[in-house]
Amino acid sequence: MHHVVLAIFLFTLGACIGSFLNVVIHRVPRNESVVFPPSHCPACGKGIRWYDNIPILSWIALKGRCRFCHGPISPRYLVIEAVTGGLLVALYVCYYVLGARGVAATEPLGSSWPMYAAHAALLCGLLACAMVDIECWIVPLEACWVVSVVGLLSAALKPHPFLGAPVAITPKLFGRPFVKPALYDAGISPTAGAIALAALVGVGLAFVLLRYGYIRQSFIDASDRQLDQDPPEPPPASSGKKKKKKARDAAVVEKEDVPVNARKEILWELVYLAPAAVLAVAAWLVVTKVPAARGVWKSWHEAGPIAQNLGCAEAAVFGYLVGGLWIWGMRILGTLAFGRLAMGMGDVHILAAVGAVTGWIVPSVVFFLAPAFGLIWAIRLWATKAQRELPYGPWLAVATLVTMLFHGAVVGFFATYAQAIKQLW
Numbered sequence: 262m263h264h265v266v267l268a269i270f271l272f273t274l275g276a277c278i279g280s281f282l283n284v285v286i287h288r289v290p291r292n293e294s295v296v297f298p299p300s301h302c303p304a305c306g307k308g309i310r311w312y313d314n315i316p317i318l319s320w321i322a323l324k325g326r327c328r329f330c331h332g333p334i335s336p337r338y339l340v341i342e343a344v345t346g347g348l349l350v351a352l353y354v355c356y357y358v359l360g361a362r363g364v365a366a367t368e369p370l371g372s373s374w375p376m377y378a379a380h381a382a383l384l385c386g387l388l389a390c391a392m393v394d395i396e397c398w399i400v401p402l403e404a405c406w407v408v409s410v411v412g413l414l415s416a417a418l419k420p421h422p423f424l425g426a427p428v429a430i431t432p433k434l435f436g437r438p439f440v441k442p443a444l445y446d447a448g449i450s451p452t453a454g455a456i457a458l459a460a461l462v463g464v465g466l467a468f469v470l471l472r473y474g475y476i477r478q479s480f481i482d483a484s485d486r487q488l489d490q491d492p493p494e495p496p497p498a499s500s501g502k503k504k505k506k507k508a509r510d511a512a513v514v515e516k517e518d519v520p521v522n523a524r525k526e527i528l529w530e531l532v533y534l535a536p537a538a539v540l541a542v543a544a545w546l547v548v549t550k551v552p553a554a555r556g557v558w559k560s561w562h563e564a565g566p567i568a569q570n571l572g573c574a575e576a577a578v579f580g581y582l583v584g585g586l587w588i589w590g591m592r593i594l595g596t597l598a599f600g601r602l603a604m605g606m607g608d609v610h611i612l613a614a615v616g617a618v619t620g621w622i623v624p625s626v627v628f629f630l631a632p633a634f635g636l637i638w639a640i641r642l643w644a645t646k647a648q649r650e651l652p653y654g655p656w657l658a659v660a661t662l663v664t665m666l667f668h669g670a671v672v673g674f675f676a677t678y679a680q681a682i683k684q685l686w
């Protein structure tokens with residue numbers, strides 16, 4: 262019974278968050294503040310009254326029209342609110358009712374809510390990123406950063422049983438153990454923790470150097486999704502898309518006017534990553550080769566009031582770096598190999614955020630799972646002759662959702678194959 266009450270509460274909460282996501286999805290790509298001004302009708306500009314701003318219900322009551330000018334209000338508002346509510350409920354049901362992640366066995370929502378909140382924030386952030394990415398071909402990096410910070414804070418303040426704390430739990434799917442706990446533990450060793458913290462400092466240092474002009478930025482705007490990575494342009498299906506296609510064509514033409522040596526440009530990203538690599542190696546040497554440092558570092562992780570918090574925070578940072586590095590590594594290698602830009606920086610930030618919240622295992626699985634979803638879509642497009650290609654961000658989002666909700670099955674599947682490959686070697 263209490264599951265039903267909680268589900269209703271979470272759906273309502275999710276619908277309210279969805280209402281905010283609608284604002285984010287509409288305003289962030291337009292470089293507008295998400296706080297000010299308050300919601301207004303896009304047609305007549307009149308402010309929306311509080312009683313017309315109730316998630317889902319108001320849209321239905323007004324039949325999708327503005328109260329004043331009767332201009333249409335996109336059904337997207339209704340859909341996003343309902344989907345966000347649905348995501349929060351699905352997350353709760355999969356984690357706490359079906360035990361897809363072994364949470365219910367150890368901790369109810371009452372005590373593990375910071376973990377639930379971080380995972381819910383991740384799903385909400387991914388939804389916003391996917392929507393903006395589909396519409397504008399950009400990833401709102403701010404959304405990724407907020408989610409990453411939430412993930413790190415939640416891990417540091419309330420250690421998750423599966424995110425680095427030394428608690429061995431048996432992962433379950435539908436209440437039954439699925440794989441050996443050892444395969445599952447997203448926790449990391451103190452040495453890996455030291456490497457992760459040092460690498461994060463290195464990334465921060467490089468960011469400061471970039472801001473003050475000591476490192477040159479690669480390409481024109483490395484923070485935006487690069488547009489010349491898409492497949493050949495298919496004929497657009499509608500006028501709205503036509504406009505976007507034209508803008509993208511223009512962007513591509515501009516780039517062709519000023520020849521860019523992608524292989525040379527990508528080297529600046531290696532320079533950016535160099536401080537992180539140097540510090541990571543230094544940290545590894547210190548905690549493994551210097552006996553005094555090794556002893557102190559180990560003792561911090563074994564006892565004391567913050568041992569678990571430290572371990573979990575390190576696991577979050579490690580996940581953040583591993584998630585980001587999968588895509589960034591692929592971007593650098595792909596660009597060096599093919600001489601044209603592979604993958605957008607936005608995707609790096611998306612998978613980094615996934616890792617900050619869930620640890621290193623989920624983004625590693627997502628990295629291999631996402632192309633499969635993209636491929637299914639491509640086959641469908643080819644079979645139906647419909648033309649609507651999508652950027653990569655939404656596939657990362659879908660793969661993350663599937664990996665989180667069916668954690669036991671998906672991670673177990675990959676763990677089994679990873680072990681088989683390991684044995685072949």
Ligand SMILES: [Zn+2]
Pocket residue numbers: 302303304305306307327328329330331332
């Ligand atoms: Zn209006």
